[in-house]
Amino acid sequence: MQNSPHSGPDSPPSPGPAPTTKNLREGGTIEPVREILWGSSVGVRKYETPGELPEELRKLIVKLMVVQADTEFASIQQHRPWLDRAPTLEDRWIEARIVADEARHGLQACRILKDFGEEGQVWIDDLLSKKEGEHKLDAFNMKFDAWSDVGAFTCLVDRVGVYQLRAFQECSYGPLARAMPLMLSEEQLHLNFGANVLRRMVHDGPQYSGTAEEAQAAVRKWYPRALDMFGHSHSETSRKAIEFGLKRWTNEEARQRYIAEITPILQRMGLDVPPPDFDRRIT
Numbered sequence: 001m002q003n004s005p006h007s008g009p010d011s012p013p014s015p016g017p018a019p020t021t022k023n024l025r026e027g028g029t030i031e032p033v034r035e036i037l038w039g040s041s042v043g044v045r046k047y048e049t050p051g052e053l054p055e056e057l058r059k060l061i062v063k064l065m066v067v068q069a070d071t072e073f074a075s076i077q078q079h080r081p082w083l084d085r086a087p088t089l090e091d092r093w094i095e096a097r098i099v100a101d102e103a104r105h106g107l108q109a110c111r112i113l114k115d116f117g118e119e120g121q122v123w124i125d126d127l128l129s130k131k132e133g134e135h136k137l138d139a140f141n142m143k144f145d146a147w148s149d150v151g152a153f154t155c156l157v158d159r160v161g162v163y164q165l166r167a168f169q170e171c172s173y174g175p176l177a178r179a180m181p182l183m184l185s186e187e188q189l190h191l192n193f194g195a196n197v198l199r200r201m202v203h204d205g206p207q208y209s210g211t212a213e214e215a216q217a218a219v220r221k222w223y224p225r226a227l228d229m230f231g232h233s234h235s236e237t238s239r240k241a242i243e244f245g246l247k248r249w250t251n252e253e254a255r256q257r258y259i260a261e262i263t264p265i266l267q268r269m270g271l272d273v274p275p276p277d278f279d280r281r282i283t
């Protein structure tokens, strides 16, 4: 890595001025961010191909993309039974859209894996063979037994997904950074839909579907699994990911931001938020 653009000087240069958005109507352009914005290689050009990546970062990206793709494909399996069981026509259409979006996210993560050659392809084949109950994270091995599960999952678990994706925004691996904006906008629909389902269950009850008690029970079922998804509080991997400019936050920082965001949303609906240590498996 002696002469690589990523070997970097002894002390990292300052990030320089933020990218500017010129007036597009006057012929300006939006400059893509091409340099690493945080971590130990600030100011150096982003990595664009697997061949440029330091070994440790290469392994980390493969690992994170495998988990990412696994969650996308798993959630398709979880949503599938509700495609023609959702209570309203609009709910069925949004279910179908969510399934299509998750398939596209899985494809996008696999495209990144494919760039890693034979190793990536082995992972893709493995991912495509996974059945319900065989996935990496507990939240994705649980069934949606009731419509309240669909609401709580999309409101709580998809929201964690959004935090995971936001953590990659403008990260040091260009192909991953460029995949984020569209995935994030699609995920936003999923979690807003989930919040709406829960809100309607609480306020309209059986006139819509289910009851406030069912909504509350679903929150208690999914909230601990959602908090677990952030991973161990003192994870060395999450510290490394920041140093590499790959992730913006540690697991615990992201979890605390999530709790601060979701608490008032649930409380405004009239739902209780379980304590952060309730029924947790990963702390």
Ligand SMILES: [Fe+2]
Binding pocket: 072, 101, 102, 105, 161, 187
């Ligand atoms: Fe997704």
Ligand SMILES: [Fe+2]
Binding pocket: 102, 158, 161, 187, 190
């Ligand atoms: Fe989603």
